[in-house]
Amino acid sequence: MPASIVPHEEIVTPAVVVRTRAFGESDKIVTFLTRDRGKVAGIAKGAQRSKRRFVNVLEPFTHVEVTLRTRTNRDLAFVDACVLRDAPIAIARDLVKFAYGSYVLELTDRMVREHEAGPETYELVRDAIALLEHGDAEPGILRGFELHLLRLTGYEPELDRCRKCGASAGPDATMYVYPARGGVLCVRCRGEGRAYQASPPVLERLIALQRTEFSDCAGEHLRLAPAMAAEARALVRCFFAADLTAPLASEKLLESL
Ligand SMILES: [Zn+2]
Known part of the structure; x- marks a missing residue:
């Protein structure tokens, strides 16, 4: 295999969902702020159609544990799995908090910028959402x-x-x-x-x-x-x-x- 071709790397990391948008008929592009890789955008195949695979986890503000397959030289990772850790309810219901x-x-x-943030930035955003949710x-x-x-x-x-x-x-x-x-x-x-x-x-x-x-x-x-x-x-x-x-x-x- 030539040195320039880097294989997929699978990472499992805590993350906050920063932004989502529909992509095509059935997919979603989701921007995560992860603890271990900074800001990463990933494509969640079938996320618009299949409610089973990503149940309420790919929404802004949610704190998740995400499994990403990153591809060097490609901007978009694959979102293989996403498990909910915490879904802010007060933020969703209160306009000021929202x-x-x-x-x-x-x-x-x-x-x-993509991939640049360290764990402290993830912690800062996670803590900001928690302060708004609980206070x-x-x-x-x-x-x-x-x-x-x-x-x-x-x-x-x-x-x-x-x-x-x-x-x-x-x-x-x-x-x-x-x-x-x-x-x-x-x-x-x-x-x-x-x-x-x-x-x-x-x-x-x-x-x-x-x-x-x-x-x-x-x-x-x-x-x-x-x-x-x-x-x-x-x-x-x-x-x-x-x-x-x-x-x-x-x-x-x-x-x-
Ligand atoms: Zn002075």
């Missing part, structure tokens, strides 16, 4: 999720000190947000470019979310009061701007709530 969860999945899909839909969860996703994809913004002189952010320090510089600049270092002034309490809360394990980001002390929520959202969102040239459908849903 909108939050859809945003988590869509942002992940947009930010994570309140709270803006702090989304901001914590975004900040941790930025870290895992290599774009973590430096919010706690000036990117130029290192001066610390704090209750009495005025800081300006510079996405292109990857963080904030103090009042002395800020230049002419477009930037806006961050409110110290909002910045402080976002720094706390960055420093907290994501699974603890729903804590009472990290909640974002309505007065802080809009600014916190805009502040974190601007660090995604370069990667999100097209708007996300789930953001429109969130805004309509």
Whole structure:
């Protein structure tokens, strides 16, 4: 066999279903965020027709154990089997939770390239869905999720000190947000470019979310009061701007709530 032809590899891994779409008359193409292989798209033969083979498992938000046959040099794997671990019910029934969860999945899909994510990214998405399923839909969860996703994809913004002189952010320090510089600049270092002034309490809360394990980001002390929520959202969102040239459908849903 020539070296360039690589045989199929079968893997069994926990995964979150990120996206599905019908393919032809009877198949489905399913995007998984797996623990062991990052983001993988697979074709589930007969998934539209046969309800027996993939009973309710190939739906967004479900946590599964999937058996994939990956093919090197091919984008699509084969989905050989998929066993349900957890199907979020509250997310399916509550519009706000559904909108939050859809945003988590869509942002992940947009930010994570095929095969690149490590187990921590899978854990982050799995934990975000679990927090929404079992707790309140709270803006702090989304901001914590975004900040941790930025870290895992290599774009973590430096919010706690000036990117130029290192001066610390704090209750009495005025800081300006510079996405292109990857963080904030103090009042002395800020230049002419477009930037806006961050409110110290909002910045402080976002720094706390960055420093907290994501699974603890729903804590009472990290909640974002309505007065802080809009600014916190805009502040974190601007660090995604370069990667999100097209708007996300789930953001429109969130805004309509
Ligand atoms: Zn400075």
